[in-house]
Amino acid sequence: MTNYRLGIDVGGTHTDAVILDEAYRVIASVKATTTVDVSKGIYSAMRQVVEKSGVPVSDIRHAMLGTTHCTNAIVERKRLNQVAIIRIGAPATLAIKPLVGVPDDLREILGKHTHIVRGGHEFDGREIAELDEEKIRAIGRELNGQVDSVAITSVFSPVSAVHEERAAEIIREEMGPDVALSLSSEIGSVGLLERENATILNAAIVNVARSTADGFVKALEQEGIHAEIFFGQNDGTLMSVEYTVKYPILTIACGPTNSLRGAAYLTDRPDALVVDVGGTTTDVGVLVDSFPRQSSLAVEIGGVRTNFRMPDIAAIGLGGGTIIRLEDDGSFQIGPQSVGHRLNEEGLIFGGDTLTATDVAAALGVIELGDRNKVAHLDRSLLEAVYARMVEMVEETIDKMKTSADPVPVMLVGGGGILFPTRLKGASEVIRPENAGVANAIGSAISQVSGQVEKIFLIDEMGREAALEEAKRLASEEAAKAGADAESLVIVDLEEVPLSYLPGNATRIRAKAAGDLAMNKQPAIR
Structure with missing residues (x-):
């Protein structure tokens, strides 16, 4: 029996799907429109690629999904868990309450059950104070039936997680084994407030991750696929369903990392810059030994400052669906707004009434797509200036991500990668590999x-x-x-x-x- 892999990656504009054989050869690939209900787009892409491949569904043994479900839940403030926050750090941390600096609308959702109890450790592992077990037990009894997820953070728990682990034991005893627990020592690094924020966000999206996983399993079963399921995480690797439900925050930003991993595989280049051009944004990342370079800075997710690991990605508002505005005085504006997945309806070359980056490239003959006659009336010299600026935006971002002035190999992937030339400033060479348009789904499948x-x-x-x-x-x-x-x-x-x-x-x-x-x-x- 051949062991096929199904890889799916959800982007803001397209949901890409591929099927690979045991040698990681692409058997079939599709680009489906990302829908408002993300799950529908996933199921559509999955059905299309299975049908296109002709592969017996019984031979698909692994299914990998890179999804934006958890990111969207935080950004949109929807479908979040009922969360309790327990900080172990009194009396040392009473001056600054949990969720300080978090946007008001999110704090209103997540800050209804906040507790600070005695305990925590010094930076050298010594106890600040003994853990107040009775207080935690009382909190557990009070929370029973009120919340379904608890975020536990202790001062300097990356040095000593003893108090967090004991608190988790007590909460389980009082609230039962089904309560979802997030421990900061397992999620963030040193830095109490940022680590606490990351832990709270993780606790808030457990149900989203669980429902996404269950929905993916059911969708596969409806197609007759009984595969082992993995989710993409933001370091360019995979994790099991169980691990995903425990640490759903690790799925955030997995899309760009999937593209980087796919680019490394398609080109057999372990060290390079990757330019991933989608419908709305262009993401530039760095490959180091075939894995994405990690960011050393604190990052914001939905307006919340966190310090858990994230890929080092520079994103600009430029993609295939980016809206171009031409002014009467010869000036122009590129984005950052985009028509996104409606490009095939709203772009000029497709009969729409919105000038996009794709229209500019088609009008100048960079790509053969749509009906060029619909953009023939536009001032060619002005379009050339727009296109030159589009290229310049990418070159500037490449330059920001480089660690030296030397030219480096650059890989162009993503559905919008065809918009750009194979010569860019700062690049020793520009490679656009076969199947570059679905590099993200390939990255998900091969990880x-x-x-x-x-x-x-x-x-x-x-x-x-x-x-x-x-x-x-x-x-x-x-x-x-x-x-x-x-x-x-x-x-x-x-x-x-x-x-x-x-x-x-x-x-x-x-x-x-x-x-x-x-x-x-x-x-x-x-």
């Missing part, structure tokens, strides 16, 4: 499974080598939990950052392990 840990170790107590080995072991354990084959695991990233302001020769170590899908697991049937 490995990973696990990552980021902890502070006291080198004086355990020694550097022992600390590194412990970080590697913990990362490998996380990867195995996420669905990786333990025997295929390798460490793909290891970073040490000495923390000179902490005692005990403290060092923050980040380790990531990645491996192939565990093939001995049964397909997820629910």
Whole structure:
């Protein structure tokens, strides 16, 4: 029996789907319109690609989904869990309450059950105060039936997670095993408020992740596909359904990372810049050893400042559906508004009445698409100026993402990649691989499974080598939990950052392990 893979990636404009064989060759690919109800677009793309491939559904053994469901839920403030927030840090952290700096509308939704209890640790692992177990037990009894998700954050839990873990045990005892718990030590890094925010957001989207996973399983079953399901996460790897429901925040920004992984596979270039041109935005990222470079800065999600790991992506408001406004005085404006998935209806070359970036490229003969006669009346010199500025916007973004002045290889992928030339300033070469339009879905389908840990170790107590080995072991354990084959695991990233302001020769170590899908697991049937 051949083992086929189904990969689906949801973008703002298109939902792309591919089917790959055991050698990762593309058997079929489709681009379907992303619908207002994201799930409908997913199901449509899945049906189309299965039909187009002619592959027996019984031979599709793995299904991978890169989705925007969780991102949309936070941005739109919809379908969020009833959340309780427990911060372990009194009396040290009473001055600043949870959700400070979070937009008012989101704070109103998430801040109804907020508690600060005694406990937490110093930066060197010493207790600030003993954990107030009775208070946590009382909170658990009070919350029973009021909330379905609890975010637990303790001061310096990346150094010592003892209080968070004990609090979780107590909450489970009082609220039952079905309550969804999010522990900050498992999600964010050092920095209490940002880590707490990330944990609260994770707790808020558990139900969205669960319903998305269940819906995907049911849709597959309706097509007769009984496959093991994985979700894309934002470091360019995959995670199991169970892991996704526990850490749904890791799905945020998985789309650009899927494109980077797909580009690396299609070109066999492990180190390069990737320019992913969609219908609404162009995302530029950096490949390092075939994986996306991670951002070292705090990031905002839906207006909330967080510090959990995210890919280093620069996005600009330029895509195939970007609206171009021409003024009577010869000036023009490019975006950032876009017609998005309505390009085929609203673009001039398709009979619509809106000038888009795609129309400009078609009018100048850069691409052969639609009816060029519908843009023949436009001033060619003005369109050339618009197009030159479009190219310049991409070149400027490439330059921002480079770490040196030297030219670097650039890969053009995404449905809108055809709009741009194969010569760009700052690029040693521009590669537009076959199947570049569905690189994101390919990246979803070919990805490995990973696990990552980021902890502070006291080198004086355990020694550097022992600390590194412990970080590697913990990362490998996380990867195995996420669905990786333990025997295929390798460490793909290891970073040490000495923390000179902490005692005990403290060092923050980040380790990531990645491996192939565990093939001995049964397909997820629910």
